[in-house]
Amino acid sequence: MPKSSVVFVCRECGGESLRWGGQCPHCRAWNTLEEFQVPRAGRDQRRPLGAPPRPVPLTEVELETAARLELDWQELNRVLGGGVVPGSLVLLGGEPGVGKSTLVTHLAAQAACKGGRVLYASGEESAQQIGLRARRLGLASADVLLLAENDLDAILGAIERERPTMSIVDSIQTVQDAAVDAAPGSVSQVREATNRLLRTAKGSGIPIFLVGHVTKEGAIAGPRVLEHIVDTVLYLEGERSQEFRILRAQKNRFGSTDEIGIFSLGDKGLEEVADPSALLLSGIGPVPGTTVLAAMEGVRPLLVELQSLVTDSSYGLPRRSATGVDLNRLHMIVAVLDKHADVKLGKHDVLVNVAGGIRVQEPAADLGLALAIAGSFKDLSLPEGTVVIGELGLAGEVRRVGRMERRLQEAARRGFTRAIVPRGAGDAARGLSLECLEVREVREAVALCR
Numbered sequence: 001m002p003k004s005s006v007v008f009v010c011r012e013c014g015g016e017s018l019r020w021g022g023q024c025p026h027c028r029a030w031n032t033l034e035e036f037q038v039p040r041a042g043r044d045q046r047r048p049l050g051a052p053p054r055p056v057p058l059t060e061v062e063l064e065t066a067a068r069l070e071l072d073w074q075e076l077n078r079v080l081g082g083g084v085v086p087g088s089l090v091l092l093g094g095e096p097g098v099g100k101s102t103l104v105t106h107l108a109a110q111a112a113c114k115g116g117r118v119l120y121a122s123g124e125e126s127a128q129q130i131g132l133r134a135r136r137l138g139l140a141s142a143d144v145l146l147l148a149e150n151d152l153d154a155i156l157g158a159i160e161r162e163r164p165t166m167s168i169v170d171s172i173q174t175v176q177d178a179a180v181d182a183a184p185g186s187v188s189q190v191r192e193a194t195n196r197l198l199r200t201a202k203g204s205g206i207p208i209f210l211v212g213h214v215t216k217e218g219a220i221a222g223p224r225v226l227e228h229i230v231d232t233v234l235y236l237e238g239e240r241s242q243e244f245r246i247l248r249a250q251k252n253r254f255g256s257t258d259e260i261g262i263f264s265l266g267d268k269g270l271e272e273v274a275d276p277s278a279l280l281l282s283g284i285g286p287v288p289g290t291t292v293l294a295a296m297e298g299v300r301p302l303l304v305e306l307q308s309l310v311t312d313s314s315y316g317l318p319r320r321s322a323t324g325v326d327l328n329r330l331h332m333i334v335a336v337l338d339k340h341a342d343v344k345l346g347k348h349d350v351l352v353n354v355a356g357g358i359r360v361q362e363p364a365a366d367l368g369l370a371l372a373i374a375g376s377f378k379d380l381s382l383p384e385g386t387v388v389i390g391e392l393g394l395a396g397e398v399r400r401v402g403r404m405e406r407r408l409q410e411a412a413r414r415g416f417t418r419a420i421v422p423r424g425a426g427d428a429a430r431g432l433s434l435e436c437l438e439v440r441e442v443r444e445a446v447a448l449c450r
Contacts, residue, residue: 008033009187014228034187069165069207071110075262075272079234079247081255084111084166087205088254089198091172091227093212094236099245100211102269103236104168105130105139107209112143116165119158123150123174123184137269150184152177152193156200163206169197170211172226194229227251238265242357244279245270246297258298277303277414280356286384289376292416293368294389294407295360301403301410303387305355306365308372310348318347324354325365333370333392340396341446343374364401366392367420370442371449380449385417388445389425396442404428408436420445 008017010033015026017033024032068083077083080090094100108118122130127146134140147158152175159167169175173185175193182188194210201208210230227233231253238245247261262273273279281292281303289308294301306325313319322330334350337343350373354360367390375381382388389407391399401407404421405428411419418435421428426436439445 007036009036009191010034011187014226035182036188036191069111069114069116071107072113073106073110073261073272074274076107076247078259079249079261080232081249081252081259084207085231085254086207087201088207088232089194089201089230090207090209090232090234091212091230092209092234092236093214095214097240098236098238099263099265099270100236101125101133101170102137102265103247103263104170104209104211105134105137106270108144108166108168109134109139109141111166112141114165117143117145117162119145119147119162119164119167120170121147121149121155121158121168122170123148123176124171139269150174150176152196156196159200159204159206159208163204165206167206167208168211169208172210172212190226191229194226198229239357244273244276244357246358248298256299260297260300277301277410280304280358281414286381286386288379288381289372291368291372291375291382292387293360293365294387294411294419295358295365296362296403296407299403299406301406302358303410303414303416304358304360306360306368306372307353307355308369308376309351310345310373310376311351313347313349318345319349319351321349321351323352324357324359325352325369326361329363329366330369332394333366333373336392336394336396336442337370337374337446340441341370341374341443343377343446345373345377348377362401363391363399364389364407366390367398367422367442367445371420371445374446375449378449382420382449383418385415386420387411387416387418388420390420390422390439390445392442398422398439398442398445400425408432408434420448 008020010024010026012029012032013027015024017025020033023030068085070083071077092100108120111118127148130146149155172190176184176189177192180188180192197208233251235248235250236245243264245263245265249257262276263270264273291306293304293306295304320330330352334345338345368388370392371388391401393399400422404425408419408429412432412434418437420437420439423438423440426438429436
């Protein structure tokens with residue numbers, strides 16, 4: 001009889017080790033190795049008789065162009081690379097309560113409206129609970145088949161019998177394979193269940209969406225190798241207290257990973273946001289301590305509002321607080337303003353925020369953030385209709401950033417009339433009704449506040 005060998009798999013990086021240890025030898029994470037049973041083939045197992053596969057030149061490979069399933073939401077189609085690919089295995093991750101089940105409920109309803117049937121298998125909720133959510137969102141459909149089951153054989157059997165257009169498994173951590181002697185959610189169960197679902201998707205041509213939980217470190221629970229097995233990895237991001245949700249592709253074998261989808265969460269579930277810049281701007285006019293930045297989310301330009309509040313420190317120890325931007329970046333900008341723009345903040349608290357709950361990680365926000373802080377400190381504001389783009393160096397110089405033309409086009413589309421940009425970047429505004437004010441140093445940019 002074939003025997004099984006034991007290896008230890010790291011749930012953070014997916015690395016394998018022959019012995020257990022307190023630290024993973026691959027990623028150096030502590031207490032992440034879990035036991036995994038690997039079936040060992042018998043010695044008499046051989047390849048079946050028949051002609052061995054012959055290598056084929058790359059130019060002779062036959063390409064099958066299967067039609068994608070386009071959904072009603074263009075935001076979702078954009079992230080998926082143009083629609084749902086037949087036979088694909090997609091993993092959707094996100095923190096608890098961010099809206100993963102709500103998103104797949106919308107996904108099931110839209111796929112059913114295209115004339116097909118969708119199998120929704122849930123190991124966390126009963127059929128009644130899913131039905132109540134669908135009716136509350138107005139998404140109840142007779143073409144969505146509910147299966148409250150966590151047994152993998154039962155789920156695969158239902159897919160084989162019903163032959164749906166799409167299948168959803170919520171969540172992969174609750175699925176249990178009876179052939180694996182381990183608890184649901186363990187490395188062994190998650191890995192083997194995903195492999196079997198992958199073979200089913202490829203063999204039948206039915207796309208399968210998996211919902212995965214996210215740990216406190218921000219990674220999908222289970223081994224990191226889970227993300228290597230699937231075709232597409234999507235993350236739904238957002239704060240519970242905020243309205244907006246961002247769907248981001250971390251991996252996509254069928255499209256770009258630079259696209260994002262923006263949704264708003266309300267009483268009727270999720271709604272796509274076709275023009276996020278219009279919702280992220282307050283429209284209250286110039287205010288001291290506020291600037292507008294043309295940021296890039298992937299290849300998509302967004303106009304976001306940067307806010308700053310500078311006050312006297314009450315306890316002698318200045319406080320720095322950042323929401324939506326990197327705190328270390330804030331410390332650098334405060335030091336640059338103190339050294340090169342005569343904005344002395346050593347005895348002041350500095351609080352910055354990105355309106356709308358959006359996170360801005362790129363250096364292009366440096367100049368806008370610096371002008372917001374300087375404006376709050378001096379009680380000055382930029383002229384109305386001004387957008388700010390630029391990176392700051394430690395010597396106080398304003399440096400150029402990428403995709404300047406797309407940023408300026410978005411600003412002109414939203415009705416902005418002037419832009420503060422680095423020296424030499426004004427050529428990107430040719431043909432636009434936009435006046436570019438080029439600056440070389442942060443001191444010149446601060447002087448534009450009035």
